[in-house]
Amino acid sequence: MLMERIKHAWKEGATYLSVFLDGAGAFNYVLHVRLIHNLKMRRVPRFIVRWVEHFLQGPSTRMRFNRAESEKIYMNAGVLQESSISPLLYMFYNTELLEIPENRSGMLSLGFIDDIVYGVQGQIAERNVKDLKVVLVKAESWRERHGARFKTSKYVLVHFKKMSPPNTTAEIHIGNTTIKPVTQVK
Numbered sequence: 001m002l003m004e005r006i007k008h009a010w011k012e013g014a015t016y017l018s019v020f021l022d023g024a025g026a027f028n029y030v031l032h033v034r035l036i037h038n039l040k041m042r043r044v045p046r047f048i049v050r051w052v053e054h055f056l057q058g059p060s061t062r063m064r065f066n067r068a069e070s071e072k073i074y075m076n077a078g079v080l081q082e083s084s085i086s087p088l089l090y091m092f093y094n095t096e097l098l099e100i101p102e103n104r105s106g107m108l109s110l111g112f113i114d115d116i117v118y119g120v121q122g123q124i125a126e127r128n129v130k131d132l133k134v135v136l137v138k139a140e141s142w143r144e145r146h147g148a149r150f151k152t153s154k155y156v157l158v159h160f161k162k163m164s165p166p167n168t169t170a171e172i173h174i175g176n177t178t179i180k181p182v183t184q185v186k
Helices: 002-011 032-041 046-056 086-103 125-146
Strands: 015-022 107-112 115-122 156-160 172-174 177-179
Touching: 002 015, 002 107, 002 115, 002 156, 015 125, 032 046, 032 086, 086 107, 086 115, 086 125, 107 125, 115 125, 125 156, 125 172
Parallel strands: none
Antiparallel strands: 015 115, 015 156, 107 115, 172 177
């Protein structure tokens, strides 16, 4: 889908700008209350929501210091990485993150678990950067509400261009992070 958008931009003589985000410890930071809320908002049948609530009740930990051990501490965040249902639950958890650009014309969002890409087509690099910055500010708001973490050091910005436009060095400044453009992404 991303390649199709890039090729379409090239056919129109435009540049396609994408920013790639990487979540940190995705499964570990899933807030149970927020996940249940998201399931209800997506109109997931009640019996499935109740099953998920039961599924999430198990995780606990204990603290140990100088051979003294605490009582069980029940966790209110995280889903088991070993469970085959955890990726599906995380997709319900971050769906709102993927919907951020849906009201912005010509924008794209793609994701799998905690890897997200936003993209925009345009003639002017600075305008593309401005559009993506709006989306990233909203993504930051989502991150705060959901208790998620992004590895800002792994943000990648790429100006996909067929020919060299006058300015493809435009970068994005979000908070204390500057995302400088690179020529390739892995």
